[in-house]
Amino acid sequence: MPDGKSSHKSFLKLIIIFSTFGGLLFGYDTGVINGALPFMTKELDLTPFTEGLVTSSLLLGAALGAVLGGRLSDHQGRRKNIIYLAVLFIITTLGCTFAPSVSVMVIFRFLLGFAVGGASVTVPTYLAEISPAERRGQMVSRNELMIVTGQLLAFTFNAVIGNIMAESAHAWRYMLAVATAPAIFLFLGMLKMPESPRWLLSKGNKESALQVLRRIRERDRAQKELKEIEKAIAEESALNKAKVKDLAVPWVRRIVFLGIGIAVVQQMTGINSIMYYGTEILREAGFGTEAALIGNIANGVISVLAVMTGIKLLGKFGRRPLLLIGLTGTTTTLFLIGVFSLALDASAALPYIILSLTVIFLAFFQGAIGPVTWLILSEIFPLRLRGIGMGVSVFCLWMVNFLVGLTFPVMMSSIGLSNSFFFFAVVGVGAIAFVKKYLPETKGLSLEQLEKIFRRHGDQEEAPKGYGRQVV
Numbered sequence: 001m002p003d004g005k006s007s008h009k010s011f012l013k014l015i016i017i018f019s020t021f022g023g024l025l026f027g028y029d030t031g032v033i034n035g036a037l038p039f040m041t042k043e044l045d046l047t048p049f050t051e052g053l054v055t056s057s058l059l060l061g062a063a064l065g066a067v068l069g070g071r072l073s074d075h076q077g078r079r080k081n082i083i084y085l086a087v088l089f090i091i092t093t094l095g096c097t098f099a100p101s102v103s104v105m106v107i108f109r110f111l112l113g114f115a116v117g118g119a120s121v122t123v124p125t126y127l128a129e130i131s132p133a134e135r136r137g138q139m140v141s142r143n144e145l146m147i148v149t150g151q152l153l154a155f156t157f158n159a160v161i162g163n164i165m166a167e168s169a170h171a172w173r174y175m176l177a178v179a180t181a182p183a184i185f186l187f188l189g190m191l192k193m194p195e196s197p198r199w200l201l202s203k204g205n206k207e208s209a210l211q212v213l214r215r216i217r218e219r220d221r222a223q224k225e226l227k228e229i230e231k232a233i234a235e236e237s238a239l240n241k242a243k244v245k246d247l248a249v250p251w252v253r254r255i256v257f258l259g260i261g262i263a264v265v266q267q268m269t270g271i272n273s274i275m276y277y278g279t280e281i282l283r284e285a286g287f288g289t290e291a292a293l294i295g296n297i298a299n300g301v302i303s304v305l306a307v308m309t310g311i312k313l314l315g316k317f318g319r320r321p322l323l324l325i326g327l328t329g330t331t332t333t334l335f336l337i338g339v340f341s342l343a344l345d346a347s348a349a350l351p352y353i354i355l356s357l358t359v360i361f362l363a364f365f366q367g368a369i370g371p372v373t374w375l376i377l378s379e380i381f382p383l384r385l386r387g388i389g390m391g392v393s394v395f396c397l398w399m400v401n402f403l404v405g406l407t408f409p410v411m412m413s414s415i416g417l418s419n420s421f422f423f424f425a426v427v428g429v430g431a432i433a434f435v436k437k438y439l440p441e442t443k444g445l446s447l448e449q450l451e452k453i454f455r456r457h458g459d460q461e462e463a464p465k466g467y468g469r470q471v472v
Contacts, residue, residue, distance in 0.1 A: 008216055012131070015216070016142055018189030019126055021182050022082055022119035023143040025089050027150020028179050029058065029116055034278050034296060035158025036172035038289050043169045044102050048413040055276050056405035057106045061113020062120065063398030067391060069118030070125070078126035078196045085122065086187035088115040090180055097177045117398065129196040130216065141311050144374070148307050148366060150182075151275065152300030158279070159293040166290055201229050251454045258438055259377055259389050263397035265431040266373040269330045270424035271365050272401055273408045274299065274358050280409070281358070284417045285341065286351040295355045302359045306366035319372050319379075320441045326368025327435060331428030333361040334421045342418040379442040 033055050040046060046054065073081040092115060095108030124140050131139040157178050165171040194216070200209040209229070213222035274281065278299055282292035313322060337357045344350040381389035411420045440453060 008218065012139075012216055014189075015130060015193055016127070016139055018186065018193055019082060019123055020143050020146040021186035021189065022085065022123040023146035024150040024153070024182050025179060025186065026116050026119050027147040027152075028154045028182065029089075029093070029112055029150075030272075031151035031154030031275060031300070032158065032175050032179065033058075034155065034276055035162055035293050036175045037277070038279060038283065038292075039162070039169065039172040039175075040105075043172070044105065046102065048409040050102050051409040052406040054102065054105055054109060055409075056402045057109040058113040058116060059398060059402035059405050061110040062117035063113075063395055063402060065114035065117025066121050066394050066398055067117075068114070069121045070391070072118070073122045073125060074199075077199050078122055078129065079190060079193055080195070081118065081122050082126065083187060083190045085115045085118045086183055086190060088112075088118075089183035090187065093176060093179045093183060097173050097180075121394070126196055129198040130194070130212075132217065141371070144371060145304070145307055145311070148300070148303040152297070152304050153178075155278075155293075155296040155300040159290075159297055162293040163290045197226070198229050198233075201226070202233055206230075255380060255454050256389050256392060259380060259393035260396045261434055261438065262373055262376055262380075263393045264400050265327070265434060266369055267397055267400035267404060268424070268427045268431060269327070269365060269369060270334060270404070270421070270427075271330075271362075271369075272404050273420070273424070274361065276405055277408055277412075278358065280412070281417065282351060282355060284412065285354040286346070286348070287355075291351075295351075298355065298359050299362055302362050303366045306363045307371065310367040310371040313367065314371055314375060318441045318443045319376050320435065320439055322368050323372045323376070323435055323439070324432065326364045326372065327428060327432045329364030330361050330369065331425055331432065333357050333364065334425040334428060337361075338418045338421040338425060341416075341421070376439070376442060380440075 037046070037051055037055070040054070041051065044050075069081070069085075072084075076084075088111070092108050092112035096105060096112060099105035099108055124143050127140045127143060154175075158175050161171050161174050165174065194212040195208070197209040197212040200206075200212065206226070210222060210226050213225055217225060278296045279289070279292045282295050283289060287295060337354060340350065340353050340357070344353065377390060377393055408420065411423070415423075
């Protein structure tokens with residue numbers, strides 16, 4: 001391959017396109033259940049509990065897949081791990097598509113979750129390690145964009161299939177089957193992609209690492225970057241990584257619990273009650289199934305647009321104020337959903353009001369809370385804490401996601417639409433209070449500066465302006 005700038009950029013674009021199909025599958029497989037449930041309920045005779053079980057089994061698998069995915073990619077390589085995940089996506093998608101019963105569906109959804117969770121950690125790692133430093137943020141954020149694009153595609157295919165096959169009990173099987181196409185594309189594409197040069201060098205394969213770097217960098221830069229990676233790996237190997245016993249140290253425990261808190265805050269906004277059960281919510285508000293499926297497309301479109309906007313806002317505003325704005329917006333919207341669903345029960349206007357409010361909710365979440373959460377989690381942990389801190393925080397995020405997915409249909413069935421959203425609104429108020437009291441601003445500070453702030457959290461004189469005792 002020619003050693004010009006254009007060839008390097010073209011090859012990097014191919015890497016982004018093929019690898020982020022893992023993110024697309026993440027989005028599609030979590031979003032498709034939204035439209036499949038009404039049809040699946042008829043054929044598999046689902047109750048509110050088994051609806052929650054079918055939905056949330058994927059999330060439980062994703063929690064475990066996220067934990068194991070990082071370890072497996074460290075052991076066998078980022079590229080190879082993504083290829084194996086693509087095979088798992090194909091097999092489990094087909095298993096879900098042809099599931100004859102609830103129990104078989106739950107088993108395959110759980111295994112599909114392993115692929116989703118594995119992709120959620122392996123793809124961003126692969127992109128971060130293969131991208132040039134000046135384009136790292138842009139390349140890694142493409143995966144987040146592909147996740148919401150996958151959800152938009154799921155909502156769109158749900159609407160098309162649901163309206164064309166409205167009378168068919170098997171419509172949901174076609175909705176699920178669509179995911180095999182991007183999974184095959186991911187598998188075939190990654191066969192042609194290179195391994196992460198950083199991983200190759202960590203395994204002592206210097207020659208292969210240099211060959212990869214020469215395919216994605218200019219020749220002089222490839223050699224220079226090889227030396228930089230070697231130096232970084234040497235420094236990390238000499239670093240004492242944090243262990244579970246280190247949680248006995250107050251400042252270590254404080255920062256890990258802050259990471260857990262931020263992860264829980266993101267999920268307790270109720271975001272996935274809308275992403276997983278949006279069709280059911282709109283049907284409860286008064287839409288027919290076909291109209292609710294079409295209405296959900298608006299949720300997918302605003303999610304994509306909001307993520308694109310949020311990525312731009314991250315570079316202009318502080319993390320803390322943007323997160324507070326997002327939480328204030330989502331909490332207010334949740335409260336209004338509860339008020340209108342109570343006050344306008346059985347009104348012809350209610351479905352349209354609820355749809356408008358869910359779109360506004362998603363604009364606040366996807367434009368602020370979603371991207372800020374992942375950025376904060378990547379920034380607050382010093383290098384020696386990053387492994388345990390990110391691992392525990394992301395695991396807790398997926399587990400809360402699982403609990404919301406499991407219990408929301410039961411909540412709607414037992415206490416109704418309005419009270420369910422009042423509950424999330426109350427939790428939102430608590431989330432705002434948590435962020436205001438405990439979260440420091442991380443923008444513009446190095447990991448070393450942040451570590452010093454957490455170590456001396458009570459020292460008002462040394463802490464930079466705006467921190468002080470809010471870091472506790």
